[in-house]
Amino acid sequence: MLNPRFAFSVSLPISHMAPPRILLSGDVLGRLNPLFKRVQSVNKSAGPFDALFCVGQFFPDSTELLDEFMDYIDGLSPVPLPTYFTGDYGFGAPKVLSVASKNSANQGFKMDGIKICDNLFWLRGSGKFEFHGLSVAYLSGRQSSDGGQFGMYSQNDVDALRALAEEPGIVDLFLTNEWPSGVTGGAASSDIPPALSDSSGSDSMISELVAEIKPRYHIAGSRGVFYAREPYSNVDAVHVTRFLGLASVGNKDKQKFIHAISPTPTSTMSAADLSAKPPNTTISPYMLAGQTNVPKEATKRSIEDASDSQYWRYDVSKKRQKHGAGDVDKLCFKFISSGSCPRGERCYFQHDVDAREQYLRGVCLDFIIKGNCEKGPYCNFKHKLQDKDDSHSLRRPRSESVNRSKECWFCLSSPNVExxxxxxxxxxxxxxxxxxxxxxxxxxxxxxxxxxxxxxxxxxxxxxxxxxxxxxxxxxxxxxxxxxxxxxxxxxxxxxxxxxxxxxxxxxxxxxxxxxxxxxxxxxxxxxxxxxxxxxxxxxxxxxxxxxxxxxxxxxxxxxxxxxxxxxxxxxxxxxxxxxxxxxxxxxxxxxxxxxxxxxxxxxxxxxxxxxxxxxxxxxx
Known part of the structure; x- marks a missing residue:
C-alpha cells in the first residue's frame, strides 16, 4: 500500500447498480468462528452482502485462539465473504503478515488490500480505494505499539492519507482502529455509553484526520462498546458525517459488534440528497475540542452556522488559543492551500499572500508554516523559499545556491547531508x-x-x-x-x-x-x-x-x-x-x-x- 503508502488510489469494478451492502465489525480478537457464524446468519436473513469490514484488533489477544484463527488462514475453514481488516496486531500477526507481504501475488500497488487467504484482505498502513462505487479510506493499526513493523501507523502513513484526502471527491467510508478523541462532544448525553466517560483509548491524530477528510461514515473499534453518534455537520462541506463505534466480537455485555449499512456512493447521489441533514444533526465535535461549558443549544446547529469555525491544521508557535484570542504567529492553512478562507476577514489567523505564492512555487507546506519538514529528502516539495525567477539555473550566484541548499539532505554543503x-x-x-x-x-x-x-x-x-x-x-x-x-x-x-x-x-x-x-x-x-x-x-x-x-x-x-x-x-x-x-x-x-x-x-x-x-x-x- 502508498505505502507502500503513495498518493494515488486504485479501483475495484462496480458489479451492480444497486447500493452495495456492507457489514461492519468491531474487534475480532481472533474469534473467527463466532464472527463468521453470525455473518452467515445475517447474510442468509438480510443479505446478500458484498463485504465485511473489520476495525479494531483482528488477531487473537491470547494464544488459546491461534489454532481456530489459523484454520482460516491455512484454508481449512472458509471465509464466507470478502473480508477486509485494519487491526494488524495481536498473536500470530507478525508471522502471518510477513508471509503475506513477501508473497509475489501481493506485489505492486495493493491499496485495495493485501491477500492473506481466500476472501481475506489486510488493509496495510493507509490508503484509499473504490469498492462497488464507494470511496473507502483507512488508517490501519495504532499510533504506538510494541508490535514492530506491524500494528502501528507512522507519520508517513498519516501524510500519505492527507495527500489522498486532498484528491477530488468525497470519502464515503473511513476505517480506523482507534476512536477519535472528542467524538462524543456536542452529542446528546443520553446517547453516550457510560464506558465513554473518559477519553482514554482515543487518538487525537484520528480526530485531526477525520476533521480534514470529512467522510460520510467513520467506523472505529478498540473501545469495546457500541456507539452510533448523531450525524454531525462538517466545516466547508455540505454533507454530514456519521460515526459508528463497534464492540468486540462475542463480548460478555452483548453489545452490538456487527452492523449493516447500504450507503449510496457519493458519485451517484444528487446534490439535494448529499446535502440533506437529519433533524438531530449537531455541530462537528472536533470544533469543540478545547472548549468547555458549551451550551447544549449551541451544539445543534446547521452547516451554515458551523462555518464560523476556522478549518486549520498547523500551530506554529504554541498551543492553539480559543476563538477571539488571535495569534499573529499562526498562518491560515486554508488560505495558503486553496487561496481562500470561509471566514474571510473574521479569520483569526494570517492570510499571508507571500506564503500562498511560495506554496504555488512548490515550496513544502510544512516548511512554510512550521519552518521544517520531517520527510527530509523524501518530500516532493522544496524546503527553501523561492525567488520569483527561480529557474534552478547553475548561473545563479554561488551564495544564493548555498543558502538554498542548507536544508537539503542531498547537498554536500548541508549540515544535514548523510x-x-x-x-x-x-x-x-x-x-x-x-x-x-x-x-x-x-x-x-x-x-x-x-x-x-x-x-x-x-x-x-x-x-x-x-x-x-x-x-x-x-x-x-x-x-x-x-x-x-x-x-x-x-x-x-x-x-x-x-x-x-x-x-x-x-x-x-x-x-x-x-x-x-x-x-x-x-x-x-x-x-x-x-x-x-x-x-x-x-x-x-x-x-x-x-x-x-x-x-x-x-x-x-x-x-x-x-x-x-x-x-x-x-x-x-x-x-x-x-x-x-x-x-x-x-x-x-x-x-x-x-x-x-x-x-x-x-x-x-x-x-x-x-x-x-x-x-x-x-x-x-
Missing part, C-alpha cells in the same frame, strides 16, 4: 547509497549542485553522469547482474537523484513487460525508445524532456528507455520504479523504503563494503 552513505564524489555528480535500499548495492547518482532533476545539469556534464552509469554497469556485471536506472522528475522535486538498482541477469528480459503492465494498471502507457550507449540515452531523453511537465523514465539493460510525461497537477506514485522492481524480485515487503531502514552503524558498514567492492570500477579513483 555523508556516511557517500561512495564516490566527482566534479558534478556523486554516488551514494539510499536510505532503506531495495537490495544490496542499490545506489543513487546525485548532482552536487542543488538541482531538481538531472536534466537541469548542463549538457556537457552528461559525460560524467554516463561514466558513473557505465562503471556501475560493469560492477554489477561481475556479480551476474544488470543495472536498471530510473528517475522521477517534478517541479516539486528538491534535489535530483537518479536511482540504480541491480537485478539478476536472468530476470532482465521481463522488465519491459512488467513496467508496461504496471503502467496499464495505473491507467497510462509508456512511450518507448531504443538507444545504444548511455550517452545516446541521455541525448534521447533530453529531446523528450519538457520542463513544463512531470516526467518519469526508466533505462533498461537492453538499451530500451520507457518514459511517461504528465501534467504537473496529475497524481503519480513517486516510488513507482521501486515498486515495480520489488514485484519483479518477489520482495513486495521492501517496496516501501521505510520497511528497509537500518541504523547509522549498519548504514556505514554497508557503504564501506560497497566502496571496497566498487573501488576498481570507481571512475574517480
Amino acid at each position: 555523508s556516511h552513505l557517500i561512495i564516490s564524489i566527482g566534479e558534478n555528480f556523486y554516488c551514494a547509497l539510499p536510505k532503506g535500499p531495495l537490495v544490496q548495492d542499490h545506489g543513487l547518482i546525485i548532482p552536487i549542485e542543488h538541482l531538481p532533476n538531472t536534466f537541469s545539469v548542463p549538457t556537457e556534464c552528461d559525460t560524467e553522469l554516463c561514466r558513473f552509469q557505465n562503471s556501475l554497469k560493469m560492477y554489477y556485471k561481475r556479480q551476474g547482474k544488470e543495472a536498471v536506472f530510473f528517475e522521477w522528475v517534478s517541479k516539486r522535486s528538491t534535489h535530483a537523484n537518479l536511482q540504480v538498482v541491480p537485478i539478476p541477469s536472468t530476470k532482465a528480459c521481463g522488465l519491459e513487460k512488467l513496467f508496461t503492465l504496471a503502467s496499464e494498471k495505473l491507467g497510462f502507457k509508456f512511450v518507448a525508445g531504443k538507444v545504444g550507449s548511455g550517452s545516446d540515452g541521455r541525448k534521447f531523453l533530453r529531446t523528450e524532456f519538457d520542463k513544463n511537465f512531470s516526467f518519469f523514465y526508466v533505462e533498461l539493460p537492453d538499451g530500451t528507455i520507457l518514459f511517461h510525461m504528465l501534467e504537473e497537477n496529475k497524481k503519480f506514485p513517486s516510488q513507482f520504479g521501486r515498486e515495480v522492481l520489488a514485484g519483479l524480485l518477489n520482495i513486495a515487503d521492501r517496496a516501501d523504503w521505510r520497511n528497509c531502514t537500518v541504523g547509522k552503524e549498519d548504514e556505514t558498514k554497508m557503504a564501506e563494503d560497497f566502496k571496497k567492492r566498487f573501488e576498481v570500477f570507481d571512475p574517480n579513483k
Whole structure:
C-alpha cells in the first residue's frame, strides 16, 4: 500500500447498480468462528452482502485462539465473504503478515488490500480505494505499539492519507482502529455509553484526520462498546458525517459488534440528497475540542452556522488559543492551500499572500508554516523559499545556491547531508547509497549542485553522469547482474537523484513487460525508445524532456528507455520504479523504503563494503 503508502488510489469494478451492502465489525480478537457464524446468519436473513469490514484488533489477544484463527488462514475453514481488516496486531500477526507481504501475488500497488487467504484482505498502513462505487479510506493499526513493523501507523502513513484526502471527491467510508478523541462532544448525553466517560483509548491524530477528510461514515473499534453518534455537520462541506463505534466480537455485555449499512456512493447521489441533514444533526465535535461549558443549544446547529469555525491544521508557535484570542504567529492553512478562507476577514489567523505564492512555487507546506519538514529528502516539495525567477539555473550566484541548499539532505554543503552513505564524489555528480535500499548495492547518482532533476545539469556534464552509469554497469556485471536506472522528475522535486538498482541477469528480459503492465494498471502507457550507449540515452531523453511537465523514465539493460510525461497537477506514485522492481524480485515487503531502514552503524558498514567492492570500477579513483 502508498505505502507502500503513495498518493494515488486504485479501483475495484462496480458489479451492480444497486447500493452495495456492507457489514461492519468491531474487534475480532481472533474469534473467527463466532464472527463468521453470525455473518452467515445475517447474510442468509438480510443479505446478500458484498463485504465485511473489520476495525479494531483482528488477531487473537491470547494464544488459546491461534489454532481456530489459523484454520482460516491455512484454508481449512472458509471465509464466507470478502473480508477486509485494519487491526494488524495481536498473536500470530507478525508471522502471518510477513508471509503475506513477501508473497509475489501481493506485489505492486495493493491499496485495495493485501491477500492473506481466500476472501481475506489486510488493509496495510493507509490508503484509499473504490469498492462497488464507494470511496473507502483507512488508517490501519495504532499510533504506538510494541508490535514492530506491524500494528502501528507512522507519520508517513498519516501524510500519505492527507495527500489522498486532498484528491477530488468525497470519502464515503473511513476505517480506523482507534476512536477519535472528542467524538462524543456536542452529542446528546443520553446517547453516550457510560464506558465513554473518559477519553482514554482515543487518538487525537484520528480526530485531526477525520476533521480534514470529512467522510460520510467513520467506523472505529478498540473501545469495546457500541456507539452510533448523531450525524454531525462538517466545516466547508455540505454533507454530514456519521460515526459508528463497534464492540468486540462475542463480548460478555452483548453489545452490538456487527452492523449493516447500504450507503449510496457519493458519485451517484444528487446534490439535494448529499446535502440533506437529519433533524438531530449537531455541530462537528472536533470544533469543540478545547472548549468547555458549551451550551447544549449551541451544539445543534446547521452547516451554515458551523462555518464560523476556522478549518486549520498547523500551530506554529504554541498551543492553539480559543476563538477571539488571535495569534499573529499562526498562518491560515486554508488560505495558503486553496487561496481562500470561509471566514474571510473574521479569520483569526494570517492570510499571508507571500506564503500562498511560495506554496504555488512548490515550496513544502510544512516548511512554510512550521519552518521544517520531517520527510527530509523524501518530500516532493522544496524546503527553501523561492525567488520569483527561480529557474534552478547553475548561473545563479554561488551564495544564493548555498543558502538554498542548507536544508537539503542531498547537498554536500548541508549540515544535514548523510555523508556516511557517500561512495564516490566527482566534479558534478556523486554516488551514494539510499536510505532503506531495495537490495544490496542499490545506489543513487546525485548532482552536487542543488538541482531538481538531472536534466537541469548542463549538457556537457552528461559525460560524467554516463561514466558513473557505465562503471556501475560493469560492477554489477561481475556479480551476474544488470543495472536498471530510473528517475522521477517534478517541479516539486528538491534535489535530483537518479536511482540504480541491480537485478539478476536472468530476470532482465521481463522488465519491459512488467513496467508496461504496471503502467496499464495505473491507467497510462509508456512511450518507448531504443538507444545504444548511455550517452545516446541521455541525448534521447533530453529531446523528450519538457520542463513544463512531470516526467518519469526508466533505462533498461537492453538499451530500451520507457518514459511517461504528465501534467504537473496529475497524481503519480513517486516510488513507482521501486515498486515495480520489488514485484519483479518477489520482495513486495521492501517496496516501501521505510520497511528497509537500518541504523547509522549498519548504514556505514554497508557503504564501506560497497566502496571496497566498487573501488576498481570507481571512475574517480
